[in-house]
Amino acid sequence: MPLSAHSRPVRLRRALLAGLITASVVLPVSAAAPPQVPAPAAVRFSADASASERYTASLANLREAARMAEGAGRPERAAKxxxxxAGGAARFLSFDGRGTGRAVEVLGDLDTADRIAVLVPGSDTTLDTYQRFRAGALALQQRLRAEHPRSAVVAWLGYDTPGTVSTTVLTTDRAEDGARKLAPFLEQLRRLGGSDARLSLLCHSYGSVVCARTGTGPRVTDMALYGSPGTGADTAAQLPTEARVWAGRGGDDWIAQVPHLRIAGLGFGTDPVDPAFGARAFDAGAGGHSDYLRPGTTSLDSLARIVLGTGAPTEAPRA
Incomplete structure (x- = not known):
């Protein structure tokens, strides 16, 4: 049936509203533009390079990037x-200080871990905002170790995240690029970590769009989407994974106000916490968009239980 004269402007307003609100996806405060500073090329590793070899070379690369930033008169970037x-104790599987930067850090011991959580961040996560991302990873690692010492967390800043105030945050382009990098990394973890370790993907906001496009193998047992604007898929069954798919949203998360539309390639469609999506629900507590991995929160406890396989507060999968 043709749209009436009244419905056409209504649909247009909804599309414009979707674009404006979705443009704020992931962090409520936009990061400052990163300084353009020189940095060494990322180290290229052979397929059989060990985790310890990667840690040593990546840390040296990071230190050289800090020295080059100092030499270029960029003391703020150098300090970050x-x-x-971390005083020489950080463990990076990879590091690239060029542009907005990429870094993959391990918290815990991959050699002994049989539970590994991979955190996938959303918009405006760069080297300049890395400590905020790392703080959540550290809180999760401490929560896991309190119950299960043989656990590790990987903070995976392995793609160029979109800027909050940009057209890229409205589309799946950056997510598709991220998925092309995340999938082989998960396979790499199979070689670097314990052969029997189970992997969980924890995907925040725009990071959930990345995870939703990432094909996963059988070792990825769980995928948790939180603070998500949508995935671009209509249902969890459409995602390229056999993992259990979880979804949660804090009671004070402003992303609940995002119109879950997908029009002309903009927006991300069905809300993952909508029963129609078919994900398992987990209790995300009353927190806001940036609170999911905050120490002492219900959401952190739920995500830890998903990783450990000890039964997060859940409802049955919803059709």
Whole structure:
């Protein structure tokens, strides 16, 4: 049936509203534009390089990037990079200080871990905002170790995240690029970690769009989507994974106000916490968009239980 003269402007307003609100996806405060500073090329590793070899070379690369930032008169970037070294104790599987930057850090011991959580961040996560991302990873690792010492967390900043105030945050382009990098990384973890370790993907906001496009093998047992604007899929069954798919949203998360539309390639469609999506629900508590991995929160406890396989607060999968 043709749209009436009244319904056409209503639909247009909904599309414009979707674009404006979705443009704020992931972090409520936009990060400052990263300084353009020189940095060494990322280290290229052979397929059989061990985790310890990667840690040593990546840390050296990070330190060199910090020195180059100092030499270029960028003391703020240099200070942030030096902070990432954690006094020489940081374990990075990879690091690239060019542009907005990429970094993959391990918290815990991959050699002994039989539970590994991979955190996939959303918009505006860069080297300049890395400590905020790392704080959540550290809180999760501490929560896991309190119950299960043989656990590890990987903070995976392995793709160029979209800027909050940009057209890229409205589309799946950056997510598709991220998925092309995340899938082989998960396979790499199979070689670097314990052969029997089970993997969980924890995907925040725009990171849930990345995870929803990532083909996963049988070792990925769980995928948790939280603070999600949508995935671009109509149902959890359409995602390229055999993992259990979970969804949760904090009671004070503003992303609940995002119109879950997909029009002309913009927006991400069905809300993952909608029963129609078919994900398993987990209790995300009363927190806001940036609170999911905050120590002491219900959401952190639920996500830890998903990783450990000890039964997060849940409803049955919803059709």
């Amino acid at each position: 990079l030096w902070a990432m070294t």
